[in-house]
Amino acid sequence: MSARRQKVTDDDVFAAAQRVMGRRGPHELTLADIAVEAGLTPGRLVQRFGSKRALLVALSERFASSAGPVFAALRDEHGTPLAALRAYATCMADLAPTPDALLRNLAYLQGDLADDVLRGHLVENARAARGEIETLLEAAIAARQLRPGVDVQALARIVEVVISGSLMTWATYREGAAADWIARDVDAVLMPYLTGPSLA
Known part of the structure; x- marks a missing residue:
């Protein structure tokens, strides 16, 4: 579990998402899990991306x-x-x-x-x-x-x-x-x- 940090970049979030995706399938994946991995509160992650799908779209755009x-x-x-x-x-x-x-x-x-x-x-x-x-x-x-x-x-x-x-x-x-x-x-x-x- 990652300690919460003052500044977490989008790259940090994407890296955290990929680590969690390596452990959990699509139906198990939650924003809460990604938030904990990235060192954010779930609410802050929702404020930044809006939804799990929006985060995955942003991640796939980076991958492209x-x-x-x-x-x-x-x-x-x-x-x-x-x-x-x-x-x-x-x-x-x-x-x-x-x-x-x-x-x-x-x-x-x-x-x-x-x-x-x-x-x-x-x-x-x-x-x-x-x-x-x-x-x-x-x-x-x-x-x-x-x-x-x-x-x-x-x-x-x-x-x-x-x-x-x-x-x-x-x-x-x-x-x-x-x-x-x-x-x-x-x-x-x-x-x-x-x-x-x-x-x-």
């Missing part, structure tokens, strides 16, 4: 613009375009530290898909992420990691589909860590296009 910073950090951290791409794929396993956590995340995704506003933010993020994947693939061609002539747009779409599908398949089999499962599938998709023996 997150692809650029996420990929920039991955490019800075990893030495090659394909290493950054592989790291992005495996970081999707953060949604599944445990099978129960993935089930909660899928429940939130179901709500996002059923709500036009939330889905709009989801689509915005997905399109931005696919654009970033295309940029990494183009850079991999320039760096001679991938052979020339690769259809970057088509391959980016396949990579996007494989990452999501791999996570769902892991949820069924639950063999090993989700990150390792996803990495194997992405490696298999990219392998025919490589100029060398690995993605490093």
Whole structure:
């Protein structure tokens, strides 16, 4: 439980909401829980956001613009375009530290898909992420990691589909860590296009 603080920013609230969402499903989530986690009174949180849905909309709007910073950090951290791409794929396993956590995340995704506003933010993020994947693939061609002539747009779409599908398949089999499962599938998709023996 967080002690109440004098100043709690929106970023603090969003981080608190994400932590609580990691522990509670959509029907269990309350503004009171988020307020306690953030160090606010529930009344103050209602004054700031108005309702649980309004807070979730604000959180999803913030998420919609997150692809650029996420990929920039991955490019800075990893030495090659394909290493950054592989790291992005495996970081999707953060949604599944445990099978129960993935089930909660899928429940939130179901709500996002059923709500036009939330889905709009989801689509915005997905399109931005696919654009970033295309940029990494183009850079991999320039760096001679991938052979020339690769259809970057088509391959980016396949990579996007494989990452999501791999996570769902892991949820069924639950063999090993989700990150390792996803990495194997992405490696298999990219392998025919490589100029060398690995993605490093």
